[in-house]
Amino acid sequence: MGYLDTKRGNPLKKTKVIAVINQKGGVGKSTTVVNLSAALGEAKKKVLVVDLDPQGNTSSGYGIEKEELEHDIYDALLDDYPVEDLIIDTCEKNVFAIPATIQLAGAEVDMVTVDGREHLLKSLLSPINEHFDYVLIDCPPSLGLLTINALVAADELLIPIQCEFYALEGVTKLLESMRMVKNRLNPELEIFGVLLTMYDARTTLSKQVAEEVTAYFGKKVFKTIIPRNVKLSEAPSHGLPVTQYARMSKGAQAYIKLSKEVIRRG
């Protein structure tokens, strides 16, 4: 089964393109892309995950053997390789992926001299978006050109925030970049939601961060909070989303709950 043989959950609804973004490292972006997409797929939504991070954590999270790939998203962004030929099946029936390998690390530099460099990802995704209910883009931990491309290609942002010290550090900078892109390149861009991750109910710090983030973002904060859960950190080494690796775990249940909230938000 390829992506063209699989039906959309709701073909009449406009595709939602969501960039999962935070230039802070290790806050749960890739974990969210893999596990939210898998949960949406289970709910019969057809999802494309776009790995825009040279670390390729979303690709490995789905068990994609990066060493065996002949092409990755770099080739489509910078070498006119047909994007349709990059879309591969994953272990989750309704989820498809455009993988990244370390080759993508060169993109930040190679894009600089290209005309319309901020629009490369948008041009690449525009013709294929309509085949999916959701397109989830995993961003690298920086505000470089790859991330700017994600901000231009996306309709909305999902911002994971880790319940740790300095949780909001850098968020102002992220919102500045968002405003800049909104003013100049993508006026429709909005925040879809803010997701609290790695929450530890035993610590007052987690609670404080949750309160602080809610005071800052208000209703944008998802009601679902992702707990710190060891199954979430183990699943990628098995190349499986947590819903397949440890379905009954708190981590899996949280991402299933999040998928329902995402669907309710539209």
Ligand SMILES: Nc1ncnc2c1ncn2[C@@H]1O[C@H](COP(=O)(O)OP(=O)(O)OP(=O)(O)O)[C@@H](O)[C@H]1O
């Ligand atoms: N809720 C969680 N509970 C336990 N471990 C988690 C959780 N979320 C993520 N992790 C682990 O924390 C680490 C960082 O998570 P992840 O890779 O998703 O973050 P990231 O924001 O994508 O990082 P980067 O900025 O490097 O791309 C990983 O080892 C992941 O397995």
Ligand SMILES: [Mg+2]
């Ligand atoms: Mg990541």
